[in-house]
Amino acid sequence: MSNEKLIREFMLNMGFDVASEHFQATPKRFVETLERFYEGLGREEEVKKLLSVVFPNELGDGVISFHGITGRTLCPHHLMPVLYTAKFAYIPRDKNIGASKIYQAFSLLSSRPYMQEKLTRDFIEMFGLFVDPYASIIQIRGQLTCYEKENIICSDKPMVTLVKGGEVSRYENILLTQINAI
Numbered sequence: 001m002s003n004e005k006l007i008r009e010f011m012l013n014m015g016f017d018v019a020s021e022h023f024q025a026t027p028k029r030f031v032e033t034l035e036r037f038y039e040g041l042g043r044e045e046e047v048k049k050l051l052s053v054v055f056p057n058e059l060g061d062g063v064i065s066f067h068g069i070t071g072r073t074l075c076p077h078h079l080m081p082v083l084y085t086a087k088f089a090y091i092p093r094d095k096n097i098g099a100s101k102i103y104q105a106f107s108l109l110s111s112r113p114y115m116q117e118k119l120t121r122d123f124i125e126m127f128g129l130f131v132d133p134y135a136s137i138i139q140i141r142g143q144l145t146c147y148e149k150e151n152i153i154c155s156d157k158p159m160v161t162l163v164k165g166g167e168v169s170r171y172e173n174i175l176l177t178q179i180n181a182i
């Protein structure tokens with residue numbers, strides 16, 4: 001049975017009037033939304049390919065930082081939307097990478113069934129593997145929409161994760177200052 005038919009069955013079981021003009025196209029829209037939120041599923045090689053487009057570093061040992069990096073997924077436990085915004089800073093060594101690759105890589109990496117803690121760790125490790133900076137830091141805010149018992153965990157209580165990579169002890173202060181400034 002196709003995904004659309006399965007969703008239509010689910011809606012019927014829930015008591016929706018699936019013949020209504022409002023709901024006729026809902027299974028199709030829902031499946032499309034699901035595919036968009038999980039568009040990174042099985043595409044880890046593409047993330048690696050994005051992060052491997054490097055060029056010589058011409059910044060010296062300066063700091064580069066980004067804010068407003070975004071991603072999205074459905075939480076693996078409830079299949080409810082999680083919207084991410086991330087701040088990222090690093091000190092390049094010999095190699096550097098275009099800004100657009102960082103935004104694309106994070107968006108694609110995050111869009112699959114994934115715990116935020118692992119996403120945070122994986123991004124720093126993958127970036128380290130391909131760009132090899134002296135040090136890097138990422139802070140991710142996840143806006144969850146899942147229910148836990150009677151309480152909804154919602155946007156006023158984002159989950160914040162932070163991971164550092166590389167020669168952290170030497171560069172921690174400058175990276176933290178940069179993250180907090182943006």
Ligand SMILES: [Zn+2]
Nearest residue numbers: 075077078146
């Ligand atoms: Zn959840």
